[in-house]
Amino acid sequence: MEHKLPFGEEASTRVIELAKKFDKETCEKWTEEIDTLLVFAGLFSAVVTAFAVASFVWLQLNEPDTTTQLLLQISYQIQTISPGVTMNISAIPPADFDSPIDHTIARRVNALWFSSLSLSVIAALISILCKQWVRAYALTSNLDALKAFSIRQMRYEGLITYGVPATISSISIFLEISVVLFFIGLVSFTWSFDRLVAFPVLILASLTGLFLLATTITPSIQYIYVALRRSFEPLPTQCAWKSPQSWLVLRF
Numbered sequence: 001m002e003h004k005l006p007f008g009e010e011a012s013t014r015v016i017e018l019a020k021k022f023d024k025e026t027c028e029k030w031t032e033e034i035d036t037l038l039v040f041a042g043l044f045s046a047v048v049t050a051f052a053v054a055s056f057v058w059l060q061l062n063e064p065d066t067t068t069q070l071l072l073q074i075s076y077q078i079q080t081i082s083p084g085v086t087m088n089i090s091a092i093p094p095a096d097f098d099s100p101i102d103h104t105i106a107r108r109v110n111a112l113w114f115s116s117l118s119l120s121v122i123a124a125l126i127s128i129l130c131k132q133w134v135r136a137y138a139l140t141s142n143l144d145a146l147k148a149f150s151i152r153q154m155r156y157e158g159l160i161t162y163g164v165p166a167t168i169s170s171i172s173i174f175l176e177i178s179v180v181l182f183f184i185g186l187v188s189f190t191w192s193f194d195r196l197v198a199f200p201v202l203i204l205a206s207l208t209g210l211f212l213l214a215t216t217i218t219p220s221i222q223y224i225y226v227a228l229r230r231s232f233e234p235l236p237t238q239c240a241w242k243s244p245q246s247w248l249v250l251r252f
Contacts, residue, residue: 016149023152027138030168034127034134037171041124044175048117048182055113055189058106105192112185119178123171130168133159169244176212176245183208215241220250 137155140148159165183205190198219239226236 016152019149019152023138023156027134030134030165031131034131034168034171037175038124038127038131041120041127041171041175044178044182045117045120045124048113048120048178051182051186052110052113052117055106055110059103059110102192105188109185109189112181112188116178116181116185119174119181123174123178126167126171126174130164130171133164137164169247172243173245173248180209180212215243216245216249219246223250 137159183201187198187202187205190201218241222236222239
């Protein structure tokens with residue numbers, strides 16, 4: 001059975017129909033992915049914010065301001081100095097502003113949690129920008145088929161040239177790094193405060209990290225294994241753990 005290829009105006013109409021179908025499916029996929037990541041970024045930012053606000057107080061408790069310290073010293077002198085007694089200023093006990101954990105650990109935990117929060121907010125901002133770019137790309141015009149296809153192709157080449165697909169893929173990477181930083185800070189805090197509480201958190205965080213690492217590097221390991229064999233028979237079952245971070249590892 002023979003099939004005649006379209007030509008002329010029919011060919012232009014067929015090409016633009018296929019391009020519209022491709023663009024619709026691609027934009028819907030991108031929009032769905034961005035919406036999902038945007039919701040996760042919002043919820044996760046709220047969680048990290050609650051921890052960050054509570055932990056920031058530890059830094060303030062460990063570093064009392066000079067005015068407060070001087071007022072406490074004056075108050076101590078008024079209460080202890082009597083006639084004929086020389087007051088030793090160095091003997092004045094320092095104010096007790098200790099936080100629940102060591103100052104160094106408090107600084108480390110705050111650095112990790114605020115970095116995690118920053119990455120989560122950055123991911124949300126990139127998500128909003130990407131939605132705007134995808135919306136602008138999907139705009140249609142009432143031109144004839146040939147002109148409409150030319151405009152569509154110009155927009156598509158712009159998306160690829162300026163790395164819009166790669167930018168959309170980077171959103172999930174930012175969020176994953178944010179989650180890892182949050183877990184590191186959580187383990188560091190619980191370990192210094194109560195190791196009995198820290199052990200379950202450490203185990204869960206370690207298992208999560210190992211799972212993320214395994215799903216990231218396994219596709220690259222399989223690719224290297226097949227390349228070194230230099231044989232395609234029999235082929236191993238293709239790894240389904242494809243993700244932006246696994247593609248990034250494979251490229252390097």
